[in-house]
Amino acid sequence: xxxxxxxxxxxAAAALGLLCALVSSVYAQPTTDPLPSWNxxxxxxxxxxxxxxxxDKSGAKYVEPEDRIATFDQDGTLWVEHPLYTxxxxxxxxxxxxxxxxxxxxxxxxxxxxxxxxREAMAKFSESDWEVVLAATHAGMTTETFVEIxxxxxxxxxxxxxxxxxxxxxxxxxxxxxDYLRTSGFKTYxxxxxxxxxxxxxxxxxxxxxxxQVVGSSILTRYExxxxxxxxxxxxxxxxxxxxxxxxxxxxxxxxxxxYAAFGNSTGDQQMEEWTAAGKGARLxxxxxxxxxxxxxAYGPAEGLPDTKVGTFTQALYDEAKxxxxxxxSMKRDWKHFFxxxx
Amino acid sequence: xxxxxxxxxxxAAAALGLLCALVSSVYAQPTTDPLPSWNxxxxxxxxxxxxxxxxDKSGAKYVEPEDRIATFDQDGTLWVEHPLYTxxxxxxxxxxxxxxxxxxxxxxxxxxxxxxxxREAMAKFSESDWEVVLAATHAGMTTETFVEIxxxxxxxxxxxxxxxxxxxxxxxxxxxxxDYLRTSGFKTYxxxxxxxxxxxxxxxxxxxxxxxQVVGSSILTRYExxxxxxxxxxxxxxxxxxxxxxxxxxxxxxxxxxxYAAFGNSTGDQQMEEWTAAGKGARLxxxxxxxxxxxxxAYGPAEGLPDTKVGTFTQALYDEAKxxxxxxxSMKRDWKHFFxxxx
Numbered sequence: 001x002x003x004x005x006x007x008x009x010x011x012a013a014a015a016l017g018l019l020c021a022l023v024s025s026v027y028a029q030p031t032t033d034p035l036p037s038w039n040x041x042x043x044x045x046x047x048x049x050x051x052x053x054x055x056d057k058s059g060a061k062y063v064e065p066e067d068r069i070a071t072f073d074q075d076g077t078l079w080v081e082h083p084l085y086t087x088x089x090x091x092x093x094x095x096x097x098x099x100x101x102x103x104x105x106x107x108x109x110x111x112x113x114x115x116x117x118x119r120e121a122m123a124k125f126s127e128s129d130w131e132v133v134l135a136a137t138h139a140g141m142t143t144e145t146f147v148e149i150x151x152x153x154x155x156x157x158x159x160x161x162x163x164x165x166x167x168x169x170x171x172x173x174x175x176x177x178x179d180y181l182r183t184s185g186f187k188t189y190x191x192x193x194x195x196x197x198x199x200x201x202x203x204x205x206x207x208x209x210x211x212x213q214v215v216g217s218s219i220l221t222r223y224e225x226x227x228x229x230x231x232x233x234x235x236x237x238x239x240x241x242x243x244x245x246x247x248x249x250x251x252x253x254x255x256x257x258x259x260y261a262a263f264g265n266s267t268g269d270q271q272m273e274e275w276t277a278a279g280k281g282a283r284l285x286x287x288x289x290x291x292x293x294x295x296x297x298a299y300g301p302a303e304g305l306p307d308t309k310v311g312t313f314t315q316a317l318y319d320e321a322k323x324x325x326x327x328x329x330s331m332k333r334d335w336k337h338f339f340x341x342x343x
Numbered sequence: 344x345x346x347x348x349x350x351x352x353x354x355a356a357a358a359l360g361l362l363c364a365l366v367s368s369v370y371a372q373p374t375t376d377p378l379p380s381w382n383x384x385x386x387x388x389x390x391x392x393x394x395x396x397x398x399d400k401s402g403a404k405y406v407e408p409e410d411r412i413a414t415f416d417q418d419g420t421l422w423v424e425h426p427l428y429t430x431x432x433x434x435x436x437x438x439x440x441x442x443x444x445x446x447x448x449x450x451x452x453x454x455x456x457x458x459x460x461x462r463e464a465m466a467k468f469s470e471s472d473w474e475v476v477l478a479a480t481h482a483g484m485t486t487e488t489f490v491e492i493x494x495x496x497x498x499x500x501x502x503x504x505x506x507x508x509x510x511x512x513x514x515x516x517x518x519x520x521x522d523y524l525r526t527s528g529f530k531t532y533x534x535x536x537x538x539x540x541x542x543x544x545x546x547x548x549x550x551x552x553x554x555x556q557v558v559g560s561s562i563l564t565r566y567e568x569x570x571x572x573x574x575x576x577x578x579x580x581x582x583x584x585x586x587x588x589x590x591x592x593x594x595x596x597x598x599x600x601x602x603y604a605a606f607g608n609s610t611g612d613q614q615m616e617e618w619t620a621a622g623k624g625a626r627l628x629x630x631x632x633x634x635x636x637x638x639x640x641a642y643g644p645a646e647g648l649p650d651t652k653v654g655t656f657t658q659a660l661y662d663e664a665k666x667x668x669x670x671x672x673s674m675k676r677d678w679k680h681f682f683x684x685x686x
Contacts, residue, residue: 197599212530248566253564256540256554274573275573
């Protein structure tokens with residue numbers, strides 16, 4: 001008896017729900033703009049058309065929800081990377097903080113230049129200089145301790161120009177794209193040349209992306225026991241570089257699926273875009289061009305913009321994008337707002 | 344006007360829905376057993392109590408859904424690993440298939456023993472013998488080609504004793520546990536010493552686990568262009584071994600969260616269990632003991648079971664489990680059914 005009452009009750013609720021859906025679909029107004037911080041133009045249009053195509057069940061380019069993967073570079077694509085990558089700023093701050101325990105650094109490059117705040121010398125640091133700095137500042141502690149250090153730094157360190165926390169310097173238009181894609185059934189990933197364990201502590205809070213959806217560079221860790229409890233010790237040795245070809249390799253290694261949409265901004269993202277483009281069906285390849293020195297920065301050297309060596313976007317990449325029909329986002333032309341705090 | 348009709352409509356539907364839920368909760372019968380293939384006993388009880396604890400919002404051991412991670416070893420935990428790991432069977436079949444292209448193998452160990460079907464010699468293969476076999480059979484093709492080879496083999500190759508496809512030899516009780524955990528808000532992962540790209544092609548179909556939730560061992564891949572299109576070429580060089588300490592390292596690397604539940608069966612799972620156990624709050628550590636030679640196999644050498652060298656469960660691990668309060672699943676005592684086809 002109870003069961004039949006329940007059944008009637010459920011059927012009635014379901015019918016009313018269906019009726020509502022019907023009324024709602026007949027009288028629905030155009031939905032609100034999913035990308036309000038974007039100016040109308042080809043970039044915004046490309047994103048919206050792509051989403052419509054892959055979510056249209058009756059269309060030829062429909063993609064099953066389980067295959068809807070979108071990848072985002074971080075530095076210069078999701079947040080400001082000038083004048084120096086945020087993680088490099090973090091490393092430099094750590095050198096200052098650790099200096100009292102390393103009196104020898106005062107006489108020893110590359111630490112000497114860092115401690116003297118010699119920006120000119122630092123701008124000329126080679127890759128191996130940076131590796132020395134990273135090894136000294138990112139290793140020698142457990143993974144748990146490192147996460148705590150990152151969290152504390154992120155909560156206080158400010159960008160020199162905007163005088164804002166780095167996590168406030170994320171691009172509002174890109175947050176909207178990530179939300180829009182997720183609402184459309186996509187799983188969003190960060191695929192960064194930066195440190196995986198550097199990004200994970202704030203990825204959910206800042207981007208709505210959980211740690212397991214952050215793919216990045218990493219150093220070796222060693223399993224050992226401290227007071228009978230296991231820890232993972234960060235070692236001063238590179239394990240994986242998630243940049244250039246490493247981005248395609250990392251996507252295959254960590255996700256095992258080819259993205260349908262990929263957002264980057266520099267030469268380090270070339271292979272991620274190529275790997276995405278090589279898939280069948282509708283694919284969305286986007287590259288952010290920093291061409292607004294007033295509201296943020298302008299650098300290339302593509303299209304005659306200054307070559308700053310940080311987040312390099314070469315003319316060759318620009319030409320590849322144009323030839324292959326990828327979309328270049330002009331920050332100056334395509335973005336109404338840059339940051340949430342501007343609104 | 345339309346908007347207010349819609350609102351009324353929705354409120355009415357929601358109210359009726361709520362009423363149904365209320366009627367339903369008042370008159371609800373005890374829910375059906377989530378683990379029907381398990382006999383009542385401490386192992387089944389441990390799983391059910393754990394799930395109740397971590398999902399009880401008012402309890403001290405409640406775990407947010409985003410943190411509910413459960414990891415499962417594959418070989419010997421989710422499916423049969425005797426007389427030889429499935430992936431080893433695959434490698435041996437590949438040697439036979441590739442032999443016509445390698446006439447020199449007839450005189451060259453370890454291939455000679457494989458081609459002669461000399462099981463005694465193969466049982467004595469060293470790790471470096473297996474590495475030679477794996478390099479010859481798992482590398483030298485693109486990732487896409489490898490996936491196709493695995494899929495074809497999985498669709499036809501049969502287990503020598505049960506005369507079933509390997510994917511039919513998954514343990515029904517473990518499928519139930521995975522379903523039960525997922526229904527309870529858990530994200531389930533495979534964490535296998537086997538090849539990540541070997542397991543991913545069938546993980547969703549067989550276990551309901553998508554490729555991105557398969558963590559395993561891997562070889563190097565190289566990004567290159569073929570006819571202008573990028574491919575990832577599998578190289579005969581180990582990149583990561585996801586076994587022993589590698590399981591804790593792999594979990595941190597690929598997931599970046601500590602599991603709340605971990606299921607294993609051999610010494611290779613020791614560190615995964617330890618890493619899980621070292622977290623705060625309720626944690627569920629489970630080890631499957633193969634002690635039923637009639638329905639499957641019996642091996643240890645823990646508890647005086649035969650030492651077969653495949654899926655070794657040492658007495659030291661057994662003692663660690665008992666000392667630390669981990670749960671040992673006796674397949675003989677705890678499992679009503681082993682495989683879906685038995686029912």
